Amino acid sequence: MLYGHRSRNTTNNKGSQVDTPEHTAAVQPKTSSRRRMFTTLLGGAAAAVPTLASSRVRAAGASTDTTVPEVAEMTTTDSIPMMIEDAPMMQSKTVSAGATAPPLQPTAQDKETLNIALGVELAIRDLYADIVAAGDLSDEESPVILLIHSHHVAYAQSLGGLLGRAAINKRNDATYAAFSGNLKGTFTSIASQLADIENGAVARHINSLKQLEGLNGSTLIASIISIESRHAAALGSVTKKPLNAIIENYQDSIAIGA
Amino acid sequence: MNDINITEAARNNAFSRRTLLRTSGITLTAGVLLAACSKKISTGSLPRIGESPTTTMIPEGLVTDEVLLRTAMSVEYNAIDTYATVVDAKIFKTGTNDILKRFSEDHAAHAAALSGLIKQLNGSPYNKANPNVTSLYINPALELVTASDDPVTDALVLAHALETLAAETYQAFVVMLADPALRSAAMSIADQEARHTVVLAQAIRPGLAGLVPGTNDSGKPLVAAIPSAFGSLSTIPIAIGKPNESGNKTTLVLETPSLNSFIYDYID
Numbered sequence: 001m002l003y004g005h006r007s008r009n010t011t012n013n014k015g016s017q018v019d020t021p022e023h024t025a026a027v028q029p030k031t032s033s034r035r036r037m038f039t040t041l042l043g044g045a046a047a048a049v050p051t052l053a054s055s056r057v058r059a060a061g062a063s064t065d066t067t068v069p070e071v072a073e074m075t076t077t078d079s080i081p082m083m084i085e086d087a088p089m090m091q092s093k094t095v096s097a098g099a100t101a102p103p104l105q106p107t108a109q110d111k112e113t114l115n116i117a118l119g120v121e122l123a124i125r126d127l128y129a130d131i132v133a134a135g136d137l138s139d140e141e142s143p144v145i146l147l148i149h150s151h152h153v154a155y156a157q158s159l160g161g162l163l164g165r166a167a168i169n170k171r172n173d174a175t176y177a178a179f180s181g182n183l184k185g186t187f188t189s190i191a192s193q194l195a196d197i198e199n200g201a202v203a204r205h206i207n208s209l210k211q212l213e214g215l216n217g218s219t220l221i222a223s224i225i226s227i228e229s230r231h232a233a234a235l236g237s238v239t240k241k242p243l244n245a246i247i248e249n250y251q252d253s254i255a256i257g258a
Numbered sequence: 259m260n261d262i263n264i265t266e267a268a269r270n271n272a273f274s275r276r277t278l279l280r281t282s283g284i285t286l287t288a289g290v291l292l293a294a295c296s297k298k299i300s301t302g303s304l305p306r307i308g309e310s311p312t313t314t315m316i317p318e319g320l321v322t323d324e325v326l327l328r329t330a331m332s333v334e335y336n337a338i339d340t341y342a343t344v345v346d347a348k349i350f351k352t353g354t355n356d357i358l359k360r361f362s363e364d365h366a367a368h369a370a371a372l373s374g375l376i377k378q379l380n381g382s383p384y385n386k387a388n389p390n391v392t393s394l395y396i397n398p399a400l401e402l403v404t405a406s407d408d409p410v411t412d413a414l415v416l417a418h419a420l421e422t423l424a425a426e427t428y429q430a431f432v433v434m435l436a437d438p439a440l441r442s443a444a445m446s447i448a449d450q451e452a453r454h455t456v457v458l459a460q461a462i463r464p465g466l467a468g469l470v471p472g473t474n475d476s477g478k479p480l481v482a483a484i485p486s487a488f489g490s491l492s493t494i495p496i497a498i499g500k501p502n503e504s505g506n507k508t509t510l511v512l513e514t515p516s517l518n519s520f521i522y523d524y525i526d
Binding site: 102140141143144147148150151154155158202205206207208209210211212213215218219221222223224225226227229230231232233234237238243246247248249 | 357360364425426428429432433436438439441442445446448449450452453454455456457460465466467469470483484485486487488489490
């Protein structure tokens with residue numbers, strides 16, 4: 001068996017070869033040379049790996065040699081405090097198509113529009129409250145009016161919450177005055193009037209959407225429209241209105257210019 | 259036994275370990291450097307066994323106002339097609355068919371209005387039903403309705419769910435539409451879809467009691483004309499079809515179109 005370059009080997013009495021201490025000391029400079037070579041190899045390979053990996057990503061991600069397009073806008077949630085320490089960091093990406101994203105919070109103009117909507121909702125809330133307070137409703141009719149009243153309370157509260165300190169928590173007196181005198185008589189006649197009020201509110205809110213820039217205000221108004229439309233149709237259906245009058249909204253927007 | 263001088267033999271050997279390591283190291287380093295410097299790695303050049311079909315990348319879909327309006331238009335056609343199928347199946351004997359025909363006309367008017375808006379955006383109107391909504395929800399639902407022991411009620415439940423889906427779709431798109439005027443237009447259509455749901459809810463559960471939310475004897479929610487304070491964007495579960503051995507109908511859960519079912523501008 002040959003041991004390569006080792007010039008000083010000894011053979012023991014069993015015929016096998018061992019390295020003596022002095023031999024090890026003698027070849028020290030040579031083994032350090034080999035270590036250097038390994039170190040150089042490993043260093044070169046380590047330095048080349050990132051370059052190699054990046055070239056592979058480019059090749060896999062794009063069918064051509066063009067640079068991968070950067071995400072137009074990227075936001076991370078780095079600044080969001082985590083509820084649990086050492087929890088894995090979550091990231092979200094927002095890709096915009098180039099247009100400026102609309103604001104979330106209401107703008108100054110939005111606040112004016114939303115305050116009108118708030119005033120209308122407060123007026124409608126009071127109109128329903130007057131009907132309940134009159135105490136002329138039957139056990140079947142009362143839950144319907146109470147339910148819709150509670151919805152308008154919720155709308156006013158939500159609009160007030162969105163507006164915050166900018167909220168003018170004052171009902172729209174013009175709306176209240178326009179309808180309060182008519183809410184008398186049988187349930188059918190009252191429901192018919194209420195359907196008109198709801199239709200007017202829906203028209204008001206649909207017009208508001210044209211002006212609202214902020215998404216929070218727009219989505220809130222949209223979710224209110226979805227149910228106020230149902231209020232109008234439901235009140236129309238219990239008064240036996242024709243189908244057209246139930247599923248069409250011919251009512252003008254209420255509180256115009258308020 | 260020959261006396262072999264090992265040391266001498268080692269010195270004379272051209273392929274010493276040092277030479278071997280040095281040569282292989284240089285070769286490896288050079289290879290790695292050359293690979294790192296290459297601009298393109300062709301994955302297609304790798305040896306492969308068997309046939310490998312080429313992959314066609316789908317076009318990138320951007321969610322724009324046009325795409326949202328095309329998607330809304332497709333949902334209108336979903337309703338039109340469904341009502342046509344229900345009417346043709348002669349499930350209803352009464353004036354309900356007339357109501358469904360009227361609703362269908364409304365949906366056609368909505369589609370026409372959306373078509374005009376899409377053209378204003380220089381887009382192409384989509385005059386077909388949404389294929390994903392059709393395959394995932396409507397076709398299975400229609401099969402269940404036709405096989406049901408109570409097809410009249412189940413057809414009404416399906417129609418109510420479809421109108422709810424349409425109304426929710428517009429409401430969901432408000433936050434995605436960039437143009438405030440389009441948000442308003444979308445909700446003016448949603449307004450009528452919501453009114454359709456009330457008419458159908460009253461057909462299923464008539465009277466004042468049917469206006470407010472309620473539950474049946476087993477605690478399951480009943481259809482209500484006014485189901486909540488704010489417009490919901492949640493899923494729409496419906497139980498239709500022939501009851502199984504336990505007396506339960508099949509439950510389908512409808513959802514508004516999302517990224518996987520939008521009608522992107524590259525879809526014809």
